[in-house]
Amino acid sequence: MSPPVAPVGWSRWLVPPAALSVHLSIGQAYAWSVFKPPLESALHLSGTQSALPFQLAIVMLGLSAAFGGTLVERNGPRWAMTVALICFSSGFLLSALGAATEQYWLIVLGYGFVGGTGLGIGYISPVSTLIKWFPDRPGMATGIAIMGFGGGALIASPWSAQMLDSFGAGSSGIALAFLVHGLTYAVFMTLGVLLVRVPRTAAPQGDRPAVPEGVQVSARSAVRTPQFWCLWLVLCMNVTAGIGILEKAAPMITDFFAHTSAPVSASAAAGFVALLSAANMAGRLGWSSASDLIGRKNVYRLYLGVGALMYLLIALFGDDSKALFVLCALVILSFYGGGFATIPAYLKDLFGTYQVGAIHGRLLTAWSTAGVLGPLIVNWIADHQEKAGRQGASLYGLSFDIMIGLLVVGFIANELVRPVHPRHHVTAAKEVADGRREQPA
Amino acid sequence: MAAANNPPDRKGLIVLSWVWVGAPLAYGLYELVLKARQLFTG
Known part of the structure; x- marks a missing residue:
């Protein structure tokens, strides 16, 4: 497919809505928890079992983005969005069949494996195209799309909950909800498939993509550079630090102020979680756009350096002031979102636009790693502190110290980023030679 | 000849496509604001 x-x-302002239609859809993944309680009672599952489709989907997101990136670069954004649409929607349809027949393995296979593959391909599908359309503002362009991934859960969470209220939380109600999700997302994502276009200057030459001007590095070469692994560490540390708060936000704010004159109620804690989601989304667009002005390295200095400072403030004075605690957590979450959204533009600065989508896909394995690392650190430490008889803010002190350490590691990795050595650069002549070698007569 | 040289006006398509993605996002943000208010009132 060319x-x-x-x-x-053709207006470049048609490309961000195309990207958003995909990202707002696949962002539903973060609202999976809405389906957990009804699935547990309808199919007699444990909490661990009902989390399986989501966990498999996130693993598949990382794997398909890492291994499918080159295909996305070769076949273009329309092909990638079509694959994402088919996988994500048919994942829901398979899940509907699984819920209707009470075959849970079909839900795991459908939502987790098939749908998860759509998540990874869909996530990277518009990145390289947006960067090519907005060479003057790549941070803002990818920020819009990646903000959509955060926004997807905001839409799906109340929408899915309302649907389950209407259809019922039994297996037939869940099946119907899955069916409606699959069909609606298929229609919604069609806009992206129909609207997306690559700019004329990035048109392919023959069966290989054109090599643009300036520094360009192929995905295969990029993973052999120290710059790639420095950025991998930067993303992994930044995401781990954000997840550290996001994972236990509601119990954390409750524990922090449990023994004060102004304890936090369950509904106020839910409001805090919602506010964190808003900061996460705003950070994706705001900080990523700011990186176009202040530079990518500087903005990561902010995420990692000021992020560590925010953690330090919470650790030292967090339980003295609710306003300070909330403010620091909001800043950390805005940096968490900003870190996700700015990384494609940072990759473009270092490796060029040639295969930036594929390189981004490979870098997303840092996200999968952080997704395991962050919750593991916070939960494991909180459980141990509780067993040791600690309570309140002291349950989290050690976790925060570790988060500060991780952010410092990320800060150092960011400082080590230098321009890529010319031996890794791709030139048009080298590409033609590589193409000849790959196609023996 | 002039019509052939002038590219079609895509303003309508641009507005439609932004409304397509903006409307559900606005709904999500509205629900978020309702929930976030609980931090100050709850």
């Missing part, structure tokens, strides 16, 4: 080239006069 990438769809924009006709003369």
Whole structure:
């Protein structure tokens, strides 16, 4: 499939909504928890079992983004969005069949494996195209799309809950909800498939993509550079630090102020979690756009350096002031979102636009690692502190110290980032030679 | 000839596509604000 080239006069402002239609859909993954309680009671599952489809989906997101990135670069964004649409929607349809027949393995296979593959391909599908359309503002362009991934859960969470209220939380109600999700997301994502275009200057030459001007590095070469692994560490540390708060936000704010004159109620804690989601989303667009002005390295200095300072403030004075605690947590979460959204533009600065989507896909394995690491640290330490008889803010002190350490490691990794050595650069002549070697006569 | 040289006006398509993605996002944000208010009132 050749990438769809924009006709003369095609507006670049049609590309962000195309990207958003995909990211707002696949962002539903973070609202999976809405389905957990009804699935547990309808199919007699444990909490661990009902989390399986989501966990498998996140693993598949990392794997398909890492291994499918080169295919996405070769076949273009329309192909990638079509694959994402088919996988994500059919994942829901398979899950509907699984719920209707009470075959839980079908839900795991459908939502987790098939749908998860759609998540990874969909996540990276518009990145390289947006960067090519907005060479002057790559941070803002990818920030819009990746903000959509955060926004997807905001839409799906109340929408899915309302649907389960209407259809019932039994197996037939869940099946119907899955069916409606699959069909609606298929229609919604169609906009992206129809609208997305690559700019005329990025049109392919023959069966290989054109090599743009300036520093360009292929995905295969990029993973052999220290710059790639420095950025991998930067993303992993930043995400781990954000998840450290996000994972236990509600119990954390309750524990912090449990023994004060102003304890936090369950509904106020839910409000705190919602506010964190808003900060996460705002950070994706705001900080990523700011990186176009202040530079990518500087913005990561902010995420990692000021992020560590925020953790320190919470650890030292967090239980003295609710306002300070909330403010620091909001800043950390805005940096968490910003870290996700700015990384494609940072990759573009270092490796060029040639295969930036594929390189981004490989870098997302840092996200999968952080997704395991962050919750593990916070939960494991909180459980041990509780067993040791600690309570309140002291349950989290050690976790925060570790988070500060991780952010410092990320800060150092960011400082070590230098321009890529010219021996890794791709030139048009080298690409033609590589192409000849790959196609023996 | 002039019509052939002028690319079609895509303003309508741009507005439609932004409304397509903006409307559900606005709904999500509205629900979020309702929930976030509980931090100050709950």
